[in-house]
Amino acid sequence: MAGELSGILEHVDRIAALDLDDVEPTSHVVELENVLRADVPHESLPKDVALASAPDPVDGAFRVPSPQAE
Amino acid sequence: MADMLELTAVEAHEAMAAGELDAGEYAEAWSKAAAGDDLNAYLWRNEDGDGGAIAVDRPSIAPIAVKDIFCTEGVPTTAGSRILDGYRPPYTATAVQRLIEAGAPILGKTNMDEFAMGSSNENSAYGPVLNPWDRTRVPGGSSGGSAAVVGGGLAPWAIGTDTGGSIRQPAALCGIVGLKPTYGAISRYGMIAFASSLDQCGPLTRDVRDAALLLAILQGADPCDSTSVGLRQAPQLPDREDLKGLRFAVPSDLTEHVFDAGVRQVFEATLEKIEALGGELGEVSLPHAEHGISAYYVIAPAEASSNLARYDGVRYGMRAGADGDLIQMYEKTRAEGFGAEVKRRIMLGTYALSSGYYDAYYGQAQKVRTKIAADFRTAFEEFDFVVTPTSPSVAFGLGEKTADPLAMYLNDFFTVPMSLAGIPAISIPAGLSEPEGGGPRLPVGFQIAAPAFAEQGLLDASYALEQAIGFDARPQGVRGG
Numbered sequence: 001m002a003g004e005l006s007g008i009l010e011h012v013d014r015i016a017a018l019d020l021d022d023v024e025p026t027s028h029v030v031e032l033e034n035v036l037r038a039d040v041p042h043e044s045l046p047k048d049v050a051l052a053s054a055p056d057p058v059d060g061a062f063r064v065p066s067p068q069a070e
Numbered sequence: 071m072a073d074m075l076e077l078t079a080v081e082a083h084e085a086m087a088a089g090e091l092d093a094g095e096y097a098e099a100w101s102k103a104a105a106g107d108d109l110n111a112y113l114w115r116n117e118d119g120d121g122g123a124i125a126v127d128r129p130s131i132a133p134i135a136v137k138d139i140f141c142t143e144g145v146p147t148t149a150g151s152r153i154l155d156g157y158r159p160p161y162t163a164t165a166v167q168r169l170i171e172a173g174a175p176i177l178g179k180t181n182m183d184e185f186a187m188g189s190s191n192e193n194s195a196y197g198p199v200l201n202p203w204d205r206t207r208v209p210g211g212s213s214g215g216s217a218a219v220v221g222g223g224l225a226p227w228a229i230g231t232d233t234g235g236s237i238r239q240p241a242a243l244c245g246i247v248g249l250k251p252t253y254g255a256i257s258r259y260g261m262i263a264f265a266s267s268l269d270q271c272g273p274l275t276r277d278v279r280d281a282a283l284l285l286a287i288l289q290g291a292d293p294c295d296s297t298s299v300g301l302r303q304a305p306q307l308p309d310r311e312d313l314k315g316l317r318f319a320v321p322s323d324l325t326e327h328v329f330d331a332g333v334r335q336v337f338e339a340t341l342e343k344i345e346a347l348g349g350e351l352g353e354v355s356l357p358h359a360e361h362g363i364s365a366y367y368v369i370a371p372a373e374a375s376s377n378l379a380r381y382d383g384v385r386y387g388m389r390a391g392a393d394g395d396l397i398q399m400y401e402k403t404r405a406e407g408f409g410a411e412v413k414r415r416i417m418l419g420t421y422a423l424s425s426g427y428y429d430a431y432y433g434q435a436q437k438v439r440t441k442i443a444a445d446f447r448t449a450f451e452e453f454d455f456v457v458t459p460t461s462p463s464v465a466f467g468l469g470e471k472t473a474d475p476l477a478m479y480l481n482d483f484f485t486v487p488m489s490l491a492g493i494p495a496i497s498i499p500a501g502l503s504e505p506e507g508g509g510p511r512l513p514v515g516f517q518i519a520a521p522a523f524a525e526q527g528l529l530d531a532s533y534a535l536e537q538a539i540g541f542d543a544r545p546q547g548v549r550g551g
Contacts (some may be wrong), residue, residue, distance in 0.1 A: 004475050005417060008367060010237070011476055015364045015438050016430060025436030028267060029443055029492030030299065030522060037293065039351045049160045053386035062384050067396040 074099055078305065078547055079132035079227045079280040080287055086130060093129040097175045098135045102176050104224050109200045109209075111463035112220040113138050114146050115178035119423065124162060130173030130285075135225035137216045138179040139186055140166050140271075141260040145176075148207035150184040150212075152195040153381045153388055153407030163260025164292045165271045166231060171285045177225050180215030184409045186236055186264045188212050190470055193411040200468075202244060202545040203311040203512050207465040207505075210240030210481075212287040216274045217244040222514075227275045227284060233268045235367050235485025236462075238497040241274050242460035242515020245499045247532075248274045249281045250485075252522045253492035254299040256285075257292030258480035265373035266409065268366075268489050272290050278498065278533040279307050285525065294515045302523055308533035312470040313349030315530055318518075321356040324378060324484060332503030336514040337459045340500045343538045344457075349531075352457065354449045362487040365442070368422045368435035369490070374412075381407060390487060443491040450521045454504030455531060460497040460515030488519045494534050495519040499541040513543070 051057040055065070072104065074096050085091035104115055114133070116124075123143035136142065138150045139458035141159035148154045185194040188353045191199040191214030199214040199383035201207040202222030209218040213230025216237075220228050230237045241248025249272045256271040263269060271286035282305050290300040298437030320341070341351055383403030391402025410500065422431035426533070449456055462483055488495040500516035518535075520528040 001417075004194075004414065005421075007476050008414075008418060008479070009421075011392050011479075012364045012367055012431070012435075015361050015434050018358075018361065018434070018438065020434065020437040020441065023437040025433055026443060027436060028297070029439075029490075030252065030297075030445060031391040032254075032297070032299065037296075045160060050385075052160065054155055055383060055387075055389035056392070064384055064395050065392060065394060065399045 075103060075223065078127060078276050080283050082132050082226065083283065088197045093548050097133045098227060101176060104219070105133070107224050109202060109218045109220065109222050109224070111179040111181055111199050111215040111224060113148060113181050113196055113215070116176055120184050122164065124170060124176050125310055126170055126173055126175045128173060129175050132226040133175040133177045133226055134169055135177045135180050135228035136166055137182055137213050137228070137230045139182060139231055139262045140229070140493070141262065142166055142176070142179065145179065147179065147262070148196070149186070150182040150194040150196065151407065153403070155388055157387050163258060164257035164261055164294060165261065165288050168287055168290070174287070174508070177428070178273065180228060182214035182215055182289070184412050185262065186212040186231055186233055186464055187374070187411050187415055188264070188470065189239055189478055190237070190466070191215065192468065193390035193409055195409055196291065198468055201465045202548060204465065204510060206367060207467055208243070208245035209511070209530040210465065212236040212459070213274060214240045217241050217246060217248065220246045220274050222545060227273065228285070229271060229288070230274050231269055231271050232489065233265050233370060234489045235482040236292050237272045237274060238485050238495060238515065238517060239461050239481060242467040242497045242499070242513065244540070245513030246274060246276055247278055247281050247496065248272065249285065249496045250287060250494060251289065251525060252490070254297050254496045255301050255525070256288045257290070257295040259289060259292055260422065262543045263377040265370035266372060266377065268370060276305030278529060278536045282307050282529045300401040301525055304524055304528060305528065309531040310530040310534045311532055311537065313344055313347040313531060315348070316455065317350045317352060318344050318452040318455045318457050319352050319354035321359060321449070321456055321458060322353050323356050323360050327360070327483065329459060330464065330506055332457050332506070333461070333514050335501050337516065340516045340535070340539065341457070343535060347534055347538055352453060354453060356437060356445040356449060356456070357441070359487040361438050362442060362490055363479055363483060365435040365438035365490060366482070366486045367418070368431045368437065372416040372422045372432050373419070375423065376385050376413065377414045378416055380391070395537070413495045442487050446491045446493060454520070456519045458517045460517040464503055464512035466515060484517060493519055493522050494525050494528055496528055498532050498536050498539070500539055501541065502543055
């Protein structure tokens with residue numbers, strides 16, 4: 001995989017040569033004005049539904065292995 | 071009606087509204103057709119016609135195939151990845167919800183490149199989709215399953231997603247219509263994220279009128295997606311017959327690059343048809359468009375590396391290495407759950423965002439994006455549309471490009487610039503061409519791009535051109551083909 005990544009980066013590096021010093025970067029293409037939405041309360045996802053797809057749900061929570069090696 | 075599968079979705083809709091076609095019988099006929107899937111195109115089919123939470127009480131419009139990237143409540147949703155094997159989402163994507171509310175039964179979920187990363191469908195954890203025109207070839211990607219079911223007579227229409235060409239390229243390779251709308255036209259809520267600033271849902275259909283009807287159902291602002299704005303006017307079914315007064319630009323910076331001679335021939339013949347319909351042709355320079363692939367393969371992996379951090383074996387999806395510590399569990403889950411292309415892009419994206427490289431890669435790519443969008447804006451001051459081939463080649467052989475990721479990426483050469491600019495673009499079938507190296511003739515797509523939110527004009531012009539092209543070829547065995 002290292003060789004493949006180098007090949008891709010070599011292609012990508014072509015844009016490094018472009019002179020774009022005064023150009024603004026684009027993170028969002030469609031012009032939007034920021035607005036605040038109405039603060040309307042609504043139901044949250046019920047806990048049992050949120051846990052239904054978890055690999056190891058226990059006591060209403062997501063159980064994970066210990067962060068410390070034994 | 072004996073030949074109800076012959077009807078386009080619009081024709082079926084009109085026949086149902088007129089009481090000439092029973093919606094239940096029609097949906098049933100398509101369920102049976104879908105059950106004959108021999109292309110590995112469906113990952114899940116709505117076999118009992120129920121589908122639980124995504125069931126439609128009273129069908130009133132053509133049933134639809136949905137790319138497996140859209141969350142469907144209680145129904146398996148994998149995004150083509152092992153890491154989501156067995157995942158049943160607790161909610162339904164807005165786009166799918168709109169289809170259900172419009173009365174379109176969900177026929178099934180279609181196969182795709184893992185997390186929509188790919189141009190051949192060979193990156194699916196569930197095996198590649200086969201091209202209905204030639205089963206030794208790829209259907210394109212990443213919406214390859216959605217394109218193959220429509221092209222292969224296994225669904226009347228489908229939805230997919232397009233990040234750098236993932237609707238348009240498979241549509242071209244399967245001989246159907248694929249539309250990527252303006253970024254923000256359709257809600258992304260419940261659409262599993264790949265590259266959020268580029269991802270957009272859109273129709274894959276048999277013809278342009280079906281694409282217009284489907285877009286009309288799907289589009290609209292959604293409070294659950296703050297980047298969705300919808301279209302300014304609801305799309306109407308196109309009926310334009312000529313192209314008088316419309317100006318079409320060929321971007322020489324893109325078309326001077328080498329691509330298949332057969333594709334070029336069909337492209338040039340289509341340009342002649344535009345002139346015959348009264349359209350004006352010209353050349354335009356998009357000087358930065360050829361850097362689209364470079365910018366895209368920084369921006370999309372960067373966003374993906376962040377989006378895919380959520381798959382950690384804790385809240386949903388698969389878990390591996392549960393007998394180790396937490397870090398080992400994360401590592402094993404992601405090592406076993408993700409395929410090679412996804413890992414490649416996570417590494418590229420993480421690298422491009424890392425301290426010391428951020429400005430050189432991600433920052434520079436975002437500036438290229440600014441320039442590409444500006445190039446298009448300049449072109450649209452003089453022209454109504456920009457046209458290119460959709461893909462540099464017809465469908466290639468399974469396994470032909472898997473050893474060279476960069477060669478695979480270059481399939482998106484003509485489609486990526488429009489994605490970076492956020493503008494709408496459609497691929498319509500323009501003819502057949504023999505593949506390089508010989509073999510039966512395969513479909514060639516013609517791409518038309520328009521300014522942001524100019525979908526109606528794009529559909530109108532595409533419809534007129536579609537009538538003039540008169541593409542009526544179909545794969546062997548499909549609806550009498």
